[in-house]
Amino acid sequence: MPASRRSVMLGLAGLTVLAGCTAPAPVQAQWGRNTVPDFADLAEQVLPAVVNIAVMSEQTTTQIPPELRGTPFERYFRERRGRQQVQGAGSGFVIDPAGFIVTNNHVVGNAARVVVALQDGTELPARVVGTDELTDLALLRVEARAALTAVPWGASGSVRVGQWVLAAGNPFGLGGTVTSGIVSARGREIGAGPFDDFIQTDAAINPGNSGGPLFNASGEVIGINTAIYSPSGASAGIGFATPSDLARGVIEQLRRDGRVERGWLGVAVQDVGDEAAGGGAPGRGRGVQVQNVERGSPAARAGLRPGDIVTALNGERVETSRALIRSVAGTPPGQTVRMSLVREGRARELAVQVGRRPAGAG
Structure with a gap:
């Protein structure tokens, strides 16, 4: 998840309860009592296409002592002591049985090695086909012995506030996890860049969910889970997904050219x-x-x-x-x-x- 997170606190000081007042008549719901959906069939349908992503990258972590800077020992220190392997994790989803996988750019970053784990535990080395920093999207490719289960794109433009959605991924390294919620807002700008147009959802999104899919009730990907607002780093009920209508064109360019030209x-x-x-x-x-x-x-x-x-x-x-x-x-x-x-x-x-x-x- 991005390092920069903002916390939102809502005060209740302005609320007042008036004792003895007649309670307002309840608003008649426009749906029946048994309308909360059962996501079991949907989860069974889409989970085989959701993957866990592990990355290994090299990062300079040890500062060079001032007394060694500018001396012949500086190079030795950089090569022998100044680098270490750093592991990260995220989520993704298969969009083509041939092995093309979508995730976030910040998940793969400058990874030296990327490994994709399928729901059955199979681990496959992945190649980064291309990345796009402005939309925080990346496309990977794996070589599997058999065709992979893929999920289709949906139309995020038709998504309505209040619509049920299902998020899937690898939160806190717990692969094969699904959470449900609704679309709580559309067109959110969170300061991520010029293409901010996020779908906001209250489906729980946590570290490790980055790059995972947000499904509609038909099992179509209508968003890529990307960021959260949280004072603690864990889900606070406000998550953001890149809409599929934006992501699809970017991914098509990455697949075709390996880069996005704007x-x-x-x-x-x-x-x-x-x-x-x-x-x-x-x-x-x-x-x-x-x-x-x-x-x-x-x-x-x-x-x-x-x-x-x-x-x-x-x-x-x-x-x-x-x-x-x-x-x-x-x-x-x-x-x-x-x-x-x-x-x-x-x-x-x-x-x-x-x-x-x-x-x-x-």
């Missing part, structure tokens, strides 16, 4: 309101103001300037900087887009050829 403009942007965007009526003129243009970037070559307010991309309204970043990132490098903007109070349009996002670009 569009890039080379600008720093911020949200602006109605008046600045020239929208007139409140709520109709929001846009994205260009704060800075990198020299030699696609935006600079197209003539974009600081102060320009982007209002649409290929005719589709753009009201937030996050939406602009996602739209550009989803555009294949080399493709030209039509950008509508307001410059010094006047509407303009520019044709911008999207570039390839450099490693580490903002």
Whole structure:
């Protein structure tokens, strides 16, 4: 799990019980008494496709004594004493009987060796096909003697708040574990990056669940369990999963190319309101103001300037900087887009050829 976790505390000081008041009439439930689902059949169906992942990586852990720095002994110390094997664990799931497995990027990290354990105890060495840091996704490949049980992708866009879900994985190293809950929110932004769009669930997610699947009632993967809010590091009833609609395209690119290529403009942007965007009526003129243009970037070559307010991309309204970043990132490098903007109070349009996002670009 990510090292950075935030705790959430809810105060109850504002609640007051009024003695002697007539109790409100109970709200009539729209379902019967026996509607709590039995997950036994679902768990039996999907668990064979859920795997445990063990990683071995090398990490410098011992500091070099100051008196040895800059001397011939420094190299000896680094090679002989400064490195050790560190083991970690996570979860994943098979998406293809040929042995392709999805997990989180932070599970495999810079692992020197990855081992996948199936539900029957079989252990297989895994190869990292590709990783994507921005969405925290990774694709592995194992060579098995027989076809593996795989699970299908589902459509996260159709998921509703309150819908039952099942999480599966390897919490605290306890493989083959399932927990149930509901979707408690959608579209959560938790500060993980420009592609924050998490499904929030109260199904218990703990360390070791990272990379594991979140299933709908049909046994389809609608999310990849990625992060939690917790004051203790254990489940506090608030977990987050990367939606399948985002993950699926990333995984397909990793499988095809071994990497993810994203569009890039080379600008720093911020949200602006109605008046600045020239929208007139409140709520109709929001846009994205260009704060800075990198020299030699696609935006600079197209003539974009600081102060320009982007209002649409290929005719589709753009009201937030996050939406602009996602739209550009989803555009294949080399493709030209039509950008509508307001410059010094006047509407303009520019044709911008999207570039390839450099490693580490903002």
